[in-house]
Amino acid sequence: SLAERSARAGPSKMAAVPLQAPSRNAERVPEAAHLACDVVIDAFGHDSGLVAKFLLRRGNRTLRELVRDTGLKPSRCQQVLLVLIQQNCVAPLRGETPDSDTLYHIHVDNILHRLRYPRFLLHTRECMGETHEALLEGLLEHGRLRARALFERAESSRGADEKETNAEKAFEELVEGRFVERVPVGFGDVHAGHSADEDEDLMDREDREDDRSDGSPPPSRLASAAKRRRRSSGGGRDVSARLEASG
Template identity: 30%
Template sequence: MTTPHGIKLAVHLISTYFGDIVSKVCDCLLNKGPLSQMQVIKYTQLTKQQVANSLLVLIHHNCVQAFNIQLPGSFGEPPKIVTQYMALYDNIIHHMRFPKFSSIVSNEFGRDCAYVFDGLLQHGRLSMNQIMDRSELNIKNRENGNASNVLHENFNKLAQARFIERCPAVEPFLEPQEEGPKKRGAKSKIGDVSQTLEARALAATAPMESLRFLVESDALINGVLNNNDDDDADADDIKKSPTTSIVGEKRKQDCLESETENWATNKNKEILWRVNFEEFVRRLRHKACVLHVTERIDSIAGIVLRAVFEANRRDETKVKIEKTVPLLLQTIFDEAMKTEEGRSLTLERVRATLVQLGCELPTIAINETYSIDLKKIIDQAQAQEVESIVMKKYGRESYRMFRLLAERERFIETDKIASTTFVEKKDALVALFKLWKDDFLHLERIGNGNDAQKSETMLWKLNKRSVWEQVLDDLYHAALNLKLRIIHENDLAKDSLLVVKGTADDAAIKNRLRAKWKVLEASLFILDDAIMLFHDF
């Protein structure tokens, strides 16, 4: 779900990282959808070289996906294949979360492993040799000859944890959609006419799971051994990789590579790797669920839910699943016992907590399994966030009526709303009309006979989609303002430090500026948590 301020935030992030020209191309793709290179030139009024370079940068940093599509010819001409470019909105917004991603890797595997990971965050796509060259581990361990072993170990850790993945297909070809109904097998999702062009393109680039996280040990060792001979070639490899050299070039259908050969590679046919954002979204989603149930129920519920996630980790492959994989009670109990907080739990306490989390007790207590409804937990967390916003913006009475409508999820009469929330009918109408005016509610009027005005009954229902979109857009707006404020404060700090440099006030001003910067950064982190709750989870 993209919103006006969400697009502005994405454009600002691209401008901050890559400059105004690249952000102008990105802005065009975000607002107009997939376009060819010539269309981008037309809309942006930039030169062909500027557009080509901008697309090169955006593709290399996983912000744009190119794909080939067959368009019908005109005036008797044969169909032609055109390369189009699609902005990946989610990947752009993820740039704001790079510190969170790096912190997860550092906490799980240590700073040495995070050095390798940070190189991919900074440069988008790298081959094994480029990772070796750019990693600080290469510099630290080259003298004692341990560089290849350390890199091999850390790289394998990242791939096994699914923190990194092979880059997807460079320019997949989308088959023309066939007209009329046709039976399709379960695997023919790319040709499904019900899918949008963007969804078909992403489905076509999706790699096979068996190859997505595969680290070829022979290629890795050879790449490390050859690395010493190519110390000066890493920057040229990025510029000349197929992900960049193909920008703007036309493809013929008979020249398309097979699926197994269509991975993004550099000029030496080395496989390129990138950060797997899906895994980090999954981890942060789990963290948000644990935090919510801990606050809503108790700390034991958080421990049990965390144990479910840990036991589920090997089986869960999708980011947005509605329910966890069914697990045996004993499995959940054993996983909880591995933590220091969970060692005091009993089997009965774990069972009772699972019931508190919404699980139903099985009719047969032999090999009893439990599955937790994650969608319900996320919905509760979203509703709690929205309710707090309604409370601050409209007051306590409006909050009570909003909460009632959110729980019932159906049309309710004005009289019943007023009596249930203990609000005078006149005051309830004023509050309800204010919420309706801001598109928070649906209103349906029912009249009887010719005297409809006097006997009119007003029914109210929560307009959930509109409310959630408004809240998300407001969160994007606040995040954009905070980003601009941080930039403004940094500029002021530079000017202030130049004035007081070398004076007695130098240290005091530095401490004050550092404290202000920490508050702004912490506020941005909290805002981003709320954004992920409504957009990513």
């Protein structure tokens, strides 16, 4: 299910959220909601903006409700949610019971902080160094990255000085300076629920509606096969972290 995939992604990735303390009232201000929707459209496209609009307008929604509200195909709605979760704009929430469908919650403050990314990078470079800036840039650009990929990206950065602190040490300094907060393994499970039945019902329905003249399997089954291959092949080093909001 989508929730299971996002939960598995959590412990093996690094996640970026803003440096500046969020405003607790942002989601209640119509202007902030409209601006957040525009930011999502500009960054991720129309379909993502459509999902964001309904989450902002109607509050936490299940995948089934979002498919109904937006008119998007279930597979497309899943893709959009995965992107928004990857970029820390949306979070899956566990239901009250194990059988409850997963709800998806939009983080308005995290979205609005995207407007301050250049400021975050400049502050990090001036206060800590180019390697630290490269690490932060990787998190801000991709939302989440495996630790190895993040370190390799920082070390190969064009502006990074060879004499400067290596990427792993720079990352530790970001943690110590509370620019970054470590997320323990299993962090995704705290927020992700179990909506496998909901996801499978929607995907099966889409498969039946998908008339593919070439006889190839529907996209959802291809995705399921790819998921099984990833599960059997295992992953790289498991490290999770996120940027910490500070006052």
